[in-house]
Amino acid sequence: MKNDFLLQMSDIQNTTPEYMETLFTLSNGHMGLRGSDLIQDIHKTGNPGTFVNGFYEKKPIIYGEWAYGYAENHQTIIKLPDIRGIILTVNGHRSDEEEWMIKKDTFMLNMAKGLIEESYQIQTINGESFRFSAESFTSFEHSEIYTSKYTISDSNFSGEIVIEKDLSVNKKSDHHSEVDDPRVASMKSDLTVEKYDERLEQLKTHKSQQSILFGQVNLVNGKANYKSLILDIKKNEKMTGYNFVIVSEILKQTKDRPAINELNRLINDLEYELLLKKQEEYFNEFWAVSDIELSGQDKLQKGIRFNLFQLFQNAGRNSTTNFAAKGLTGEGYEGHYFWDTEMYILPFFIYTQPDIAKSLLTYRSYVLPQAKKRAEKLHQKGALFAWRTIDGDEASAYYPAGTAQVHINADISHAFQLYERVTGDHQFMKETGAEVVFETARFWLSFGHFGNKEGQRQFCIDGVTGPDEYTALVNNNYYTNKMAQSNLSYAVELAGQYPEMITEFENSQWQDAARNMYLPYDEKKQIIKQDDSFLDKEVWPFEETPKENYPLLLHYHPMIIYKYQVSKQADGLLAPLLFPNDYDKEQIIRDYNYYEGVTTHDSSLSRSVFSILASRTGQKKKAYNYFMDTALMDIVDLQGNAKDGVHAANMGGSWLSLIYGFAGLSYQGSDLIIENNLPDEISNLAFTLNLRGNLIKIYLDNCKVRGKIIQKGKFIQLEELDNQLIVRFNK
Amino acid sequence: MKNDFLLQMSDIQNTTPEYMETLFTLSNGHMGLRGSDLIQDIHKTGNPGTFVNGFYEKKPIIYGEWAYGYAENHQTIIKLPDIRGIILTVNGHRSDEEEWMIKKDTFMLNMAKGLIEESYQIQTINGESFRFSAESFTSFEHSEIYTSKYTISDSNFSGEIVIEKDLSVNKKSDHHSEVDDPRVASMKSDLTVEKYDERLEQLKTHKSQQSILFGQVNLVNGKANYKSLILDIKKNEKMTGYNFVIVSEILKQTKDRPAINELNRLINDLEYELLLKKQEEYFNEFWAVSDIELSGQDKLQKGIRFNLFQLFQNAGRNSTTNFAAKGLTGEGYEGHYFWDTEMYILPFFIYTQPDIAKSLLTYRSYVLPQAKKRAEKLHQKGALFAWRTIDGDEASAYYPAGTAQVHINADISHAFQLYERVTGDHQFMKETGAEVVFETARFWLSFGHFGNKEGQRQFCIDGVTGPDEYTALVNNNYYTNKMAQSNLSYAVELAGQYPEMITEFENSQWQDAARNMYLPYDEKKQIIKQDDSFLDKEVWPFEETPKENYPLLLHYHPMIIYKYQVSKQADGLLAPLLFPNDYDKEQIIRDYNYYEGVTTHDSSLSRSVFSILASRTGQKKKAYNYFMDTALMDIVDLQGNAKDGVHAANMGGSWLSLIYGFAGLSYQGSDLIIENNLPDEISNLAFTLNLRGNLIKIYLDNCKVRGKIIQKGKFIQLEELDNQLIVRFNK
Structure with missing residues (x-):
């Protein structure tokens, strides 16, 4: 793994919680969750939360002076509960109620694979100590899923560790304080919550009439639990559990398959390692074309x-x-x-x-x-x-x-x-x-x-x-x-x-x-x-x-x-x-x-x-x-x-x-032109373009431009001049 | 009295209550009250109320999108209770609770004197019948006073008639319904009410921090009553009573006189006929200069x-x-x-x-x-x-x-x-x-x-x-x-x-x-x-x-x-x-x-x-x-x-x-010029101008302009030309 695919604390200047949360967000275009503190302690900080693309609420816009044709409603994306943060309970004592020692050893956004890797050394006030590691990602294979693998190791005790997520909505802390900056959202919204099945709740908006299904599955040794993840720890033994948060639209029923069956099948067949493998494939494919060196x-x-x-x-x-x-x-x-x-x-x-x-x-x-x-x-x-x-x-x-x-x-x-x-x-x-x-x-x-x-x-x-x-x-x-x-x-x-x-x-x-x-x-x-x-x-x-x-x-x-x-x-x-x-x-x-x-x-x-x-x-x-x-x-x-x-x-x-x-990408007639305008500070630039199915890798350095067809689609031709590359298309 | 100083129902086209109220408003620049129905019956209609110039409430303006420097507060004039409308109680039966016959015989705005004159033939459901007349005005001598003289005559019974005004604030009916027309006020406001003395209440706004004193005095045969006006009626005998509504700023205390004494003196010395005489003088003076014929x-x-x-x-x-x-x-x-x-x-x-x-x-x-x-x-x-x-x-x-x-x-x-x-x-x-x-x-x-x-x-x-x-x-x-x-x-x-x-x-x-x-x-x-x-x-x-x-x-x-x-x-x-x-x-x-x-x-x-x-x-x-x-x-x-x-x-x-x-009033240098542009439809026009203390009456007809100095102030000179009048000033 090349270091320049890893975003770490040392890469950023500002380390206020709200800022960190933004930068370490994981998203898959369907849902995004801010990179908040993983283990919730007694100090509540930051502005954590989860957003679902297009899941919003409406509210009439109030005008000091109304006029004909004015926009009628505010639309504001809904901030759902933080699905990342967990509360640890060790032998009955909770991480958010006592002053524990939680030392962050590793915390990085792995951009090559689209996941966050982190690791903590923990000591409770009762003296129990252990290492806690997590690997988490929003799945690109199944965009409804955010999943985490939690590993306990090096424990100095045997006992029970419970890992919980608080997914209850309409909490006061979901509401960002009102601010005077016109560029920030200011709407507070409430959701109607209905039980959907034993695992899922249905969250409904009032005015925009949208709804999503929301819930979690925890797996330890292949056994499912919908409330929490319970690990029986043996001193010094490694122990692993998995959490899956489901944030799904209600899938449309089709002729071939009843919608609920499809979601059921997805939830019943959850397998972390398979999702992880797919995740890596997605990101490999992405970087293979979209990377810039x-x-x-x-x-x-x-x-x-x-x-x-x-x-x-x-x-x-x-x-x-x-x-x-x-x-x-x-x-x-x-x-x-x-x-x-x-x-x-x-x-x-x-x-x-x-x-x-x-x-x-x-x-x-x-x-x-x-x-x-x-x-x-x-x-x-x-x-x-x-x-x-x-x-x-x-x-x-x-x-x-x-x-x-x-x-x-x-x-x-x-x-x-x-x-x-x-x-x-x-x-x-x-x-x-x-x-x-x-x-x-x-x-x-x-x-x-x-x-x-x-x-x-x-x-x-x-x-x-x-x-x-x-x-x-x-x-x-x-x-x-x-x-x-x-x-x-x-x-x-x-x-x-x-x-x-x-x-x-x-x-x-x-x-x-x-x-x-x-x-x-x-x-x-x-x-x-x-x-x-x-x-x-x-x-x-x-x-x-x-x-x-x-x-x-x-x-x-x-x-x-x-x-x-x-x-x-x-x-x-x-x-x-x-x-x-x-x-x-x-x-x-x-x-x-x-x-x-x-x-x-x-x-x-x-x-x-x-x-x-x-x-x-x-x-x-x-x-x-x-x-x-x-x-x-x-x-x-x-x-x-x-x-x-x-x-x-x-x-x-x-x-x-x-x-x-x-x-200097431009066109002359139907020809695409690359022109070398590289500044002195950058010695090499390499990137790929997908032109009508042809993948063309382009290299620039301080004296030349070069192109290479790495995947051939429809007929295309490259011409390399002194400081220019011409891509010719034939119809 | 020339008829063209009297505004009557027959002069106007639209007779909806709200429209009538506007046209028959009485005001003295300090307070204005809409010309609502005098006698309140069981059918509540219209949008009556009283306004005090400058007595308003503030409310933050809500903007759909705020920006720096925007106006901060709405300001809305407060609608006080209707101080004109009365409830009649005849031998214990109320006009606003039973279906009486109330026939309006006279209703006119007397613009020559600044008062409303009206007269009603009334019959209760119990068969008591009488004539009820009223003469009312907002005083120009004491702008804190709105006063009415009520006369009962031609009664077919002996008994008690009580005349009451409901001056209680924050009633639901004080609030005009919200409308979408940006040209109409839309704020609702509440007032704090405190007893000031046995006659007056102090009404306070919350945000604009204003207050006024508000109350009434009723006089029958020189005896005062602060709640209602009680008339002992003898069959066929004429009986008169007076009502004074006080709407006063809290008078500022000065060196010479404690403020409250001044207001006390005013209230103690209330005399309808004296106020009426002054009212007529004020309006005589006004029309003498400001009339246009x-x-x-x-x-x-x-x-x-x-x-x-x-x-x-x-x-x-x-x-x-x-x-x-x-x-x-x-x-x-x-x-x-x-x-x-x-x-x-x-x-x-x-x-x-x-x-x-x-x-x-x-x-x-x-x-x-x-x-x-x-x-x-x-x-x-x-x-x-x-x-x-x-x-x-x-x-x-x-x-x-x-x-x-x-x-x-x-x-x-x-x-x-x-x-x-x-x-x-x-x-x-x-x-x-x-x-x-x-x-x-x-x-x-x-x-x-x-x-x-x-x-x-x-x-x-x-x-x-x-x-x-x-x-x-x-x-x-x-x-x-x-x-x-x-x-x-x-x-x-x-x-x-x-x-x-x-x-x-x-x-x-x-x-x-x-x-x-x-x-x-x-x-x-x-x-x-x-x-x-x-x-x-x-x-x-x-x-x-x-x-x-x-x-x-x-x-x-x-x-x-x-x-x-x-x-x-x-x-x-x-x-x-x-x-x-x-x-x-x-x-x-x-x-x-x-x-x-x-x-x-x-x-x-x-x-x-x-x-x-x-x-x-x-x-x-x-x-x-x-x-x-x-x-x-x-x-x-x-x-x-x-x-x-x-x-x-x-x-x-x-x-x-x-x-x-x-x-065609205009100036040439320091000369004021009147030029005859009279249209064919108007045969004569006469008006007065007050120019540096000189009152000059000007007459126009279809062939000439004439001027006459009716009160001489500083040196002034008139020159009459063919169709022009020149007013020359000498310094």
Whole structure:
């Protein structure tokens, strides 16, 4: 086992319990449990808990002043009891009632296998001492299962050790205290609990009408116990027991098998070693394609692996759930899905794990009915996806930085387009994606309008908020217009392939709007205008702003922030990032230099974009510095709020910085180009791309790029130039 | 008594109880009570209650998503029990428990005297019959007193009649049901009740920490009873009793007299006929100056008197209260004070009742500390007045149509300036007004900035909302910039008079900003631009909008409304209204024609402005039509929501339509000009202006204007031209 697949205490700076819990979360995309203290002692600390992707409760949003069309309900992911923590009872004495000596010898997240390994030396107040070891994982083979193997050894006594988990819900400690930070969830929810069978309880939400089954099985010597795990200890003898926590949706009954039988069979056949073997296979397969190797920087190597590991383990995989802004690692942003998935996270999956990408994209098709209803409510045609949501309905309680970010529509279309381009999976587009692209295109025609701009008839989109949430409700946000144009063009392309799905009239409208899209540009400064009025405003008084007043959103009224030229994150620069062929290098440098001066990076989505564009414009030192902030953001707790969960989009951003930036991935026509922009600090970079079923391993060092086809799919050809690699596809 | 001072049932169209209550409200600026059913029967209807100006409760505003600097508390005027309604008990039988025959013979609001006169023929189920008459008013001599004289006559029996008022608070019926209309109050409040003495209870709010004394005295034949009024009736003999309800602040103790003694003396000396005599004197004095006579239109004459009456009776008079948007006639807009006072209501008082104007302006000085704190919270210098408030703190829960309407600062300065111009009261400006003008000027320098506009250095004010709430958070709202310029110029003027109050540096900054204020203008269309981007947007699809979708705010999401060219009310036209000398007639006509086409008049503040500018530009028919909508708005329930209170600003607007419009009041240099713009439908118009202590009566008919000095103050001179009257002042 290479050390740089192991995350240990020594790798991190901040060791507060809440922060540790986030970093050592185990997840499988269905459920995630925070890495809390294993053995519960008399000192209760931290904010432990378990999250199930998409298991949430609703609550009406209360507005100080209501208006028509406002989002109706908060949606908040439910924090279930901590399924990791245990209480030990040794000869009748409990670990959470007496002051024991519990010494942590080993505690590590094994990212190679997707499990936590830990070991403790324990001494009770009565003098009983023993070693306690555990190995735990959320199963990727059966996502309903979280399992642990507990081993007792070196005991100085014979007697009984009982291992218990408290799975009772609605405990007071499940409720995180209310805070004033708008980025943290604040809802408290209660669940109805009903006995389902002798092993399982059914937990039901009140308003969102969801339910899950929840329970545990303990196995010692093949014998099951549903309450606790009881070990008869002989002095100095090794003793092992197993715990399985089941967190399952109620399985749908099918023609072939009654649902309950399937779950019964799963529970009856539980076998730790088999699950462990499968777990290792899953992770072997993952790392074989998705790993990134960096030479010369151990800490960075581990940091990148940590990011890839978190991306992999937190992605929803069942087509009805997505990737929450914090994954399943914490309750920040209430477990909501944002554009983060499409624009920051999906490229990693599209290029290395296309099945997961497909599942995440299918989610958008799954909630398309809600998006169509939302558009209708706003008197618009087509569909408007929710800015933040779990169930597809809009859950943003502040529309200027919520619903007004209509660019999400085009972001989703863009992700479908990238998926089709990289995977060649046209069937999926025909069956699932095309409708999403058409409905979002329809929205633009309805929401925008043709106006006279600079003496020409151009398509304008007014009253929107772009990615920069420090500027709201503006006309012709550059990014939004550019992305809407791309959405419309893609719709036209798909309409050409599936002419039976679209009328000629609609197709021609889309073509007209795309061709005449207004893209604001400042002729004097020769730069992109973030929107019609951005450059007219006063530049934020950065020099008079003390450091402690960042992020601005926590220290200034929105109406004060909005009246200045100041960007929370890359906004005007996103278009050059996504459409590199549409801008020459000098243009990108001018835009870069200007917007860097007015950007606070108060959003975690910002720095990776600056890193990539720095790479592409030969600013290697800058590219490296921005990258280093993104690559290690949570491990160094750069934003100070990792306790609420990891910054998942930023983790995707670190992949983008490496692949789009240092490796300069781009397209020329249908050719994929890798260009060597490696900074001096990184001597080697190796990664794999899955391009239409071909696995291509790519190596960069300070003087060359090399490619190797390690698994051959459809016809593909590599051409190695001096500092470039060209991947050619033949149809 | 001329009939057109009497408002009767036959004068109004809508006779639902809630609507009647609004229209027949009696108020004296301190307290207002809705004109509910006098005799309570077994059918409880309506929404009766009593409001005390400035007596309110606070409640934290809950935001779906909180942000820094948001207003912290709702403020809601408290609805006290109905102090008008009575329960009659005849020989032990109660009017609210049995089905009596109660026939209303007379019911009228006597606007000449400020009282309600009413008379009923009553028959109990036991056959006792009698006539019951009442005369009631809120005293202007002692604003703590609401008093009634009750007379029994023509009784067919001898026995006991008890008249009772239920003054108990916290009854369920005091709480208006919660509604979805954002324009109506929705807070429920409870009061703490403590016995104060044998007659009075002390009512305390919890959060706003206010208290009032509340109680009643009944007098029969000089004998007092604090519970009820008991009349020993002899068959066919007339019998009279008096009721006094006391609603008093706890009077402040002064050196000369202990506060409680003063209130005791007032209560001990209560004498109905004396209060009535004083009441008549007050109203005689009021009408002598403030009346407007119109010939040829009885209904309109009465409607105008009704408006003037409501303005007079609802104005706060104690310098710590102001004029609520609904006066004290209903709970709409929570009893808040807005810019309505300064821009729509104050001109009437400034020109006819300057003492009331002075008191209303003093209120702004009284809350100046809160306005300075608000500016500081927003990291600005100077003061920013609350968009809506009772106690001076911002109470707007939706800042884009609240705090962002920073024009309120300049509106207040403008009202001070008009007051000084019309009254010549420089002393008040020196002692009270100048500081308000300076602090608001300071705000503009801090909030705005110098930018490059059309190649020139100009002063810009970004990120504001103008009066048009269908357009929000824009740059350089024309009205805001023009008013800020006026605010700054006035500050410079005052600084010249009181140089010790301001540094030379600050003065020169103000001059610079005023001189270089950016006023957006469309060179192609040759019209004022409502703001930088207004004319770039798509015009609202009026033709596709069904009638029932107005007002738009109740049927479209704000972000949809904002992205269109559509105005809730006159916005771009307010500058030509207020600064007529700065625009030639052709310019005003172009602006008028353009903005009329994109204005919905969904605000009650809109039509009067269109009427005035139509008058001034020779569009007499249009001026008349807009005026008729404003003049009778509540009497015909034009907006359908008069049940929540009168539209006070619109009432001020009807005065403006007459005086600024039909009588074309304006200035040339220091001369005041009256110009005859009388429409064909109105044959004569007569009104009085108080100009620096001179009372000047002005007569207009279809061919001439005449003026007459009816009370001579400082030197003044009238010049009558063909269709113009010039009032010249000599210093």
